[in-house]
Amino acid sequence: MTAKNYDLVVSLGTDYHHFDRLVSWVDAYLAEHPDVSCLVQHGFTAAPQQAEAVERISRAELLELYRAAKVVLVQGGPGSILDAREVGAIPLAVPRRTELDEVVDNHQVEFSRVMEEHGETIVVTSAEDLARRLDAALANPESLQGTLRVPGNNEAADKLSDQLSTLEQQHPSFIRRARQIVSGLRNK
Template sequence: MSARPLVAVVVGTDHHPFDRLVGWAARLHAEGRYRFHVQHGSTPLPEGLPGSGMLDSTELVSLLDCADAVVTHAGPGSIMDARDRGHVPVVVPRDPRLGEHVDDHQLRFARFLGARGVVTTAHDIDQLAARLHLAALAGHSVPARRRDSPTLARFEAMIEELVRK
């Protein structure tokens, strides 16, 4: 029997709590289908859910390389890190109506990238579970040339296009 897929969850470094995503990860972890490691920032980590407050760049790369799927907030850096390590991340944008951020830029950014197939998005726990199932089935491959990858170049071009708009 194979090991349960490892899911890396990255909430970033913003000081706003992201209890919604961390709570979803805790629920899915408790169901036993996946193993999780949550970079939880300033959000309290529920008991029994593995994670780290912050990860340095080496730790983050190691986690992303080992992960079968990646879930992240809609921060460009976190998305780019996941893409750079061969993942199509599942993005759960922070919602300012829930006190998770100061404005709706993550909602708009996730919608922009999702429409272009750069990420998949999840807005509730059922969507997250379905996206994780597909991501774990698809797996990922670590690109041989990370910094000069076509994916990274495409991502940077999309960011520039968004900024121009």
């Protein structure tokens, strides 16, 4: 894939569940804003009609696209949000929902909420909310730029593990997913 700067980069991740809801929201926004350049990494979901699309992309390429984009929009999964934060982007996040058959459990809802409480993401809840937030972010892209989040793997795993201990009783499905991430960080 050739390097190109986009106004908006969207990543749905690689989960096998479809995420048509988010693609339709992005398509609706772009239909009203044809001047906004957009790339959507759509995975198993059907490609958008109003944006450039790629099914899969390497993590390194995706991080470069995030770094250059004015706005990053991701599914609410831990990997997606943390990847955006790694390059300093504060992503807009739409959590997949189990009741819409977009994921196996609601860990993304819980994780996104916790990350929003810590200023690490902005949760989007509807097409109207997305349009409002995209308008604001594209008018002032600096508002979604934060500090880089690139601690060493072991340091990140230790910090996350400490946080998990305090959240375990309140958010069991979030904790299960987060512990998988901690294990993955330690194995890199």
